[in-house]
Amino acid sequence: MVLGAALGVVVGTAFFVVESPEMSLAADSVGGPITGFAGKCVDVADGNSTSGTTVQLYDCNGTPAQQWSNPGDGTLRAFGKCLDIRGGGTADAADVQLWDCNGGPAQQWVVSQANDIVNPAANKCLDVRAYNSANRTPLQIWPCQGAENEKWYLSGGGSPASGPDVPPVGDGGGGDDESTSGFVVSEAQFNQMFPNRNALYNYEGLKAALSAYPAFATSGDDTAKKREAAAFLANIGHETGGLVHAVEQNTANYSAYCDASQPYGCPAGQDAYHGRGPIQLSWNYNYKAAGDALGIDLLNNPDLVETDAAVAWKTGLWYWNTQTGPGTMTGHDAMVNGAGFGQTIRTINGALECDGRNPAQVQSRVDSYQGFTQLLGVAPGDNLSC
Incomplete structure (x- = not known):
């Protein structure tokens, strides 16, 4: 992914300037919400300021758990703590959390003109897990694909981060057709x-x-x-x-659903590939094929289906x-x-x-x-x- 130079990104009433993909966010003076998939907000679970608290998707509600700012060191902060990749991970699907700020690469973020929030160390985007728009869906890092669940619109208007208007959930005058x-x-x-x-x-x-x-x-x-x-x-x-x-x-x-003749075997265990989900997906080769098609590692993580x-x-x-x-x-x-x-x-x-x-x-x-x-x-x- 190539990020252009000198990109302007609005947060609240402040302005980030990103000189290159590797450079930090410039200091702002006022924080604000970060809105994304399904018009929902980046949220600290249960308003809990304890280090290790999950950062998730949730209905925008204006609480402190959804107020994000940065002091000019490339971090995004809520409750005085940093948006952090759990365990300092760089792998696909690594969770993000709130953590004591430590200046590490897992806490560095760059905002692109395409409305991606990127961790340069992992070269991956802040992502809503599995396109799930439900409240409490965890946020993670994932290869940047330009997908809707990787787009973030920071409040305050202006270009580029205000992006298209994001309607509130349920907008449209009622009904459910x-x-x-x-x-x-x-x-x-x-x-x-x-x-x-x-x-x-x-x-x-x-x-x-x-x-x-x-x-x-x-x-x-x-x-x-x-x-x-x-x-x-x-x-x-x-x-x-x-x-x-x-x-x-x-x-x-x-135990019958492990076809050991497959070159990838059954890494999650002999008994791990039984029927799950609405179609009762079964067999290791079906978990492999479905996961490959969906961009999800179901061969190693079959429990995601349940x-x-x-x-x-x-x-x-x-x-x-x-x-x-x-x-x-x-x-x-x-x-x-x-x-x-x-x-x-x-x-x-x-x-x-x-x-x-x-x-x-x-x-x-x-x-x-x-x-x-x-x-x-x-x-x-x-x-x-x-």
């Missing part, structure tokens, strides 16, 4: 579909994950969009008992949009191209359910799909069974 949620299923409809769901499967996490596969539920006319959303949600609801289970319930199977809402949803969307499984097409293609819901069943579990192998399970999926399309106000279409 596609125009405000960005998804054809509203939060109220989602809650009605899954009244007893696990907290992992939250609506905010689903919306945050949608950016990974922008064609999902946005292709074709309104009917096609709603049918695809209903088909995906019906299938993952079936896989998880109504979005109740974050992990596979039969623990006796856990602990991080956006990661969990992304694995389900990864399978739906890119994998054919035992079928001949992806779930996305089946719905967009009019092949029908039955083909999505074949893609997900056709080897065990289709062609008369388990008609009761097939019918359960079909019943859910028909219920969801009715809730969304569209006809289910043809070819419902496999």
Whole structure:
């Protein structure tokens, strides 16, 4: 990444001048909030000034936990302590925290004209983990990619850091339809579909994950969009008992999902690759493939699929949009191209359910799909069974 010379960056009513990527921030006199992904703020968790406190994404609220300033030494400070990379790390996904200021490279930050906040020692950007817009999502460092979850707008107006207007969360006059949620299923409809769901499967996490596969539920006319959303949600609801289970319930199977013939093996352990998340992702090679596609190290950190809402949803969307499984097409293609819901069943579990192998399970999926399309106000279409 190349950062231009003499870049101006506004913080509060103060002005940073960055002479080069290696140079510190110039001193300011007044602090202010740093706004980013989903219009939320860089926040010190629970307003706790203790060293080691997580720095996170949270609704902007004007509290001292969201007031950041710098004294001219390249640091960003809240409560008189520094924004710091935990353990002085430089690796991808290293957490950031609040820590006693010590002048170390883990506490040096440069703001670019592209609205990145960069740690030069790691050559990485301040990043919202896994595109998750939920409150309390930890911030981390990650290779700078120009992604929305790495853009930060510092208050005070002016160029460049004021950037485009960032609307407050929920802005748009109420309601929860596609125009405000960005998804054809509203939060109220989602809650009605899954009244007893696990907290992992939250609506905010689903919306945050949608950016990974922008064609999902946005292709074709309104009917096609709603049918695809209903088909995906019906299938993952079936896989998880109504979005109740974050992990596979039969623990006796856990050791079976390590294919030791793969060159990368099973670094997280023999029992680590059991079903997790909305699609019940399983096998070491699927964790590897999904992680590679999403830019997340799931081979070494498979537990992210059961602990991080956006990661969990992304694995389900990864399978739906890119994998054919035992079928001949992806779930996305089946719905967009009019092949029908039955083909999505074949893609997900056709080897065990289709062609008369388990008609009761097939019918359960079909019943859910028909219920969801009715809730969304569209006809289910043809070819419902496999």
